[in-house]
Amino acid sequence: MEAAHLHSTVRHWLSAVRLSADARLPPERELAKKFSVSRAELRKVLAVLEAEGQIQRHVGRGTFVVRPPEDPRPDSEDIAARTSPLAAMQARRVVEPELARLAALSATSAQFIEMRKLCSEMRRAPTWDAYAELDWRFHNLIAEATGNVLLVEIQRLLNGVRRFVVWGNLVKRAEGPPSDYHSFGEHEEIVDAIQSRDSDRAMRAMLSHLGGTQSQLIDFQSLRESHAAV
Numbered sequence: 332m333e334a335a336h337l338h339s340t341v342r343h344w345l346s347a348v349r350l351s352a353d354a355r356l357p358p359e360r361e362l363a364k365k366f367s368v369s370r371a372e373l374r375k376v377l378a379v380l381e382a383e384g385q386i387q388r389h390v391g392r393g394t395f396v397v398r399p400p401e402d403p404r405p406d407s408e409d410i411a412a413r414t415s416p417l418a419a420m421q422a423r424r425v426v427e428p429e430l431a432r433l434a435a436l437s438a439t440s441a442q443f444i445e446m447r448k449l450c451s452e453m454r455r456a457p458t459w460d461a462y463a464e465l466d467w468r469f470h471n472l473i474a475e476a477t478g479n480v481l482l483v484e485i486q487r488l489l490n491g492v493r494r495f496v497v498w499g500n501l502v503k504r505a506e507g508p509p510s511d512y513h514s515f516g517e518h519e520e521i522v523d524a525i526q527s528r529d530s531d532r533a534m535r536a537m538l539s540h541l542g543g544t545q546s547q548l549i550d551f552q553s554l555r556e557s558h559a560a561v
Contacts, residue, residue: 345386427470446469446476
């Protein structure tokens with residue numbers, strides 16, 4: 332398993348099992364067997380998780396989940412309440428093209444497959460809500476493909492905010508996305524560029540995609556303002 336993919340897999344497992352704070356993880360040999368990697372590879376991932384403050388390792392006692400801080404960081408909904416739709420799009424245009432560029436350099440074969448799968452599922456989404464969930468996963472996956480933990484967390488926050496403040500302000504004239512919805516082809520172009528390891532093309536493709544979304548947002552706001560003026 333490639334290092335970035337292993338790191339992502341262990342992080343997701345740690346969240347999914349929902350171990351209580353201060354709970355002890357299984358022994359290293361069991362975890363290594365579970366993830367089909369050597370103990371040396373596993374220890375590298377555990378070292379990163381320990382540096383992030385997610386776990387603590389004690390010689391002779393084992394590895395424990397760290398209790399989360401009592402003063403939690405602000406969540407997406409808190410920040411969204413103080414963010415305008417256009418400000419959210421500005422942030423996306425700063426961050427996401429670079430994520431696409433880095434993903435082209437680091438994405439794994441498994442991540443290519445998952446990106447293609449999400450693109451296919453988005454084309455078949457029966458409702459806008461179903462599409463929004465797939466779209467959210469798609470953009471987070473691009474961040475995960477960079478292999479950079481800090482960028483993954485930044486994108487998750489950004490993606491959460493834009494679901495609150497951008498998605499509800501886009502023009503949607505049907506129950507679900509039409510077959511010619513602009514984002515379908517734009518997403519596929521991003522994946523094509525990432526899979527081709529063409530970092531500049533991936534960055535341009537993401538910029539183009541975000542430009543289309545911002546145009547939709549501006550159209551909606553203009554429509555709303557014209558109705559308010561009547």
